[in-house]
Amino acid sequence: MNEFSKKEIIDILNDESQNEWLFALADKIRKENVGDEVHLRGLIEFSNICKCQCKYCGLRSPNKNLDRYRILPDEIILYAKKAVDMGYKTIVLQSGEDEFYTKDTMCNIINKIKEMDVALTLSIGEKSYEEYKAFKDVGADRYLIRIETTDKNLYKKMHPNMDFDNRLRCLKDLKKLGYEVGTGCLVGLPEQTVESLADDILFFKEINADMVGIGPFISHPDTPLKDAKNGNFTLALKVMALTRILLKNINIPATTAMETLNPNGRIIALQSGANVVMPNVTSTEYRAKYEIYPNKICINENPSQCRGCIEGKIKSIGRSISKDYGFRKK
Numbered sequence: 001m002n003e004f005s006k007k008e009i010i011d012i013l014n015d016e017s018q019n020e021w022l023f024a025l026a027d028k029i030r031k032e033n034v035g036d037e038v039h040l041r042g043l044i045e046f047s048n049i050c051k052c053q054c055k056y057c058g059l060r061s062p063n064k065n066l067d068r069y070r071i072l073p074d075e076i077i078l079y080a081k082k083a084v085d086m087g088y089k090t091i092v093l094q095s096g097e098d099e100f101y102t103k104d105t106m107c108n109i110i111n112k113i114k115e116m117d118v119a120l121t122l123s124i125g126e127k128s129y130e131e132y133k134a135f136k137d138v139g140a141d142r143y144l145i146r147i148e149t150t151d152k153n154l155y156k157k158m159h160p161n162m163d164f165d166n167r168l169r170c171l172k173d174l175k176k177l178g179y180e181v182g183t184g185c186l187v188g189l190p191e192q193t194v195e196s197l198a199d200d201i202l203f204f205k206e207i208n209a210d211m212v213g214i215g216p217f218i219s220h221p222d223t224p225l226k227d228a229k230n231g232n233f234t235l236a237l238k239v240m241a242l243t244r245i246l247l248k249n250i251n252i253p254a255t256t257a258m259e260t261l262n263p264n265g266r267i268i269a270l271q272s273g274a275n276v277v278m279p280n281v282t283s284t285e286y287r288a289k290y291e292i293y294p295n296k297i298c299i300n301e302n303p304s305q306c307r308g309c310i311e312g313k314i315k316s317i318g319r320s321i322s323k324d325y326g327f328r329k330k
């Protein structure tokens with residue numbers, strides 16, 4: 001019963017009377033397959049400089065209203081060290097597509113962080129096979145690159161100067177190199193259909209993603225989509241729950257975008273299939289500037305406040321914080 005067809009997925013997404021059952025089933029499958037532990041990943045958003053022009057994203061290069069920053073390698077390594085000292089077992093390095101960080105620069109950073117007894121995830125965009133290989137060779141464990149949408153026409157509209165097939169090539173290269181691979185989609189992009197969301201979910205299954213991050217689209221005032229309507233929290237949650245039901249043992253984050261639309265969004269997500277949270281571990285000065293979308297949470301907090309906050313919330317629902325690296329359960 002957990003092998004849904006495309007038609008069944010579409011019917012579930014369209015039928016609001018199914019929601020409670022769906023979230024409960026996803027929660028049960030999460031518990032049976034990955035248990036009650038929540039994996040915390042320490043997120044370092046190290047540069048908001050980006051050469052891309054994704055229509056929905058506040059970091060897009062044409063946005064002149066954003067105060068741009070780059071955290072230099074030594075400081076990135078320092079944030080990683082502090083996060084490891086706080087108990088994080090995974091560090092995630094995320095940035096815009098910023099060519100300042102060359103292959104060698106990234107390899108140096110990865111090398112230093114991997115001396116710290118921690119798993120390392122990269123989320124730095126589309127690179128060549130050679131670059132992905134170099135990062136893997138120095139110890140990177142995982143890579144996040146969302147497909148964003150599998151609807152090729154919509155993908156083209158949303159990503160000027162980008163190529164859907166190159167995105168697929170990246171995912172394929174990363175799998176081949178032995179990374180744990182994360183992908184995901186936005187829910188509620190203008191003109192996105194429920195049919196295409198069903199295709200997104202089946203795509204995650206087809207490529208056997210190890211991690212899937214799903215969040216609602218949130219309209220940013222300094223982008224071409226400033227007048228578009230926000231995505232729907234519940235629909236994003238349903239896409240996430242269906243992903244859990246189909247992919248069982250993968251890692252699924254309760255995304256920050258979910259909490260931006262609902263003050264209890266991450267906890268609701270953790271009770272509807274998610275088993276990962278990615279708290280920010282950089283200092284407060286950078287947080288507001290990594291403005292992918294407006295009203296991001298945690299922009300006035302520091303790393304220890306976020307750690308304390310999320311630990312308290314997780315424990316309040318009877319779940320625990322994992323002490324291991326949190327690779328995909330076999």
Ligand code: 5AD
Nearest residue numbers: 056057146216217218220257292293
């Ligand atoms: N609303 C929600 N999510 C967004 N992202 C980018 N812009 C937005 C937005 N306006 C997501 C993309 C990207 C991830 C880092 O942030 O899916 O992969």
Ligand code: FES
Nearest residue numbers: 298301306309310
């Ligand atoms: Fe940052 Fe709650 S996780 S304030």
